[in-house]
Amino acid sequence: MKLNLILAALLFTSIATTANAEGGYGGFAIQGTNYEADGVSDDADVNAIFLKYGRRINNTFSVEGRLGYGVSDGSVEVLGVDVDIELDKFAGIYxxxxxxxxxxFKPYAIIGATYVESSASVVGVTIEGDETGLSYGAGVELHIxxxxxxxxxxxxxxxxxxxxxSGISLGINFQF
Known part of the structure; x- marks a missing residue:
């Protein structure tokens, strides 16, 4: 229930601010993604790309949406059997x-919610799943x-x- 309230507040904020805000931006990024599951000793490293679109509310705050896709699969060993992990897609508002x-250089903090679809395959059997959760992070911008x-x-x-x-990304935004 808390997550639904957070998502609703973020969506309302994004609609209200994009209607009045000046200074949009769009961009893309490449990301090294780490997929960690309890009970599995290895983590799967999966690469992804994502597009983003945002609007600056003022010099400090902005709201953005992202849509990303996995571009490579990771693999972990579970009880001696290789399991392929795939990040199918993700979308979020932040x-x-x-x-x-x-x-x-401008450091920033980011918070929002992300919807993730992923899958795991072992000996020809694929299990798919999706989940939504609170997301947060930090980064630095370099105005070139x-x-x-x-x-x-x-x-x-x-x-x-x-x-x-979780993931570490390197991207570029173009402001308009």
Whole structure:
């Protein structure tokens, strides 16, 4: 129930602010994703890409949406058997808070909610699952041009039950 209230608040905030805010941006990123499950000694490393679109509310706050897809599978060994892990897709809505500085480097914190679809395959049998959860992270932006920003970010996308999904991404945003 708490998560639904958080999602509703973030969605309302994004609709209200994108209607009045100036300063949109769009971009993409590549991400090294870590998929960790309880009871499994290894973590699966999966690569992903994502697109993002956002609107700045002011110099500090913005709201953005992301849509991503896994581009490579990971593998873990469970009881001597290889299990292939795939991050099928993910989508989320987030609010970011930037530290306003005179420097070209601007650190930020990010919080929101992410929906994740993933699958695991072993000896021809595939199990698919989906989950939604609270997401949070931190990053730094480097303003390389008036309309271009490179960012490096750590994000904990999902930490629910026996699964934890997190990632480090490198991306570029173009402001318009």
């Amino acid at each position: 609010t970011t808070a930037r530290l306003t500085t005179d420097s070209a 041009h008036q309309d271009a920003v490179i960012n490096l970010e750590y994000m904990s996308y999902l930490d629910k039950g026996d699964i934890e999904i």
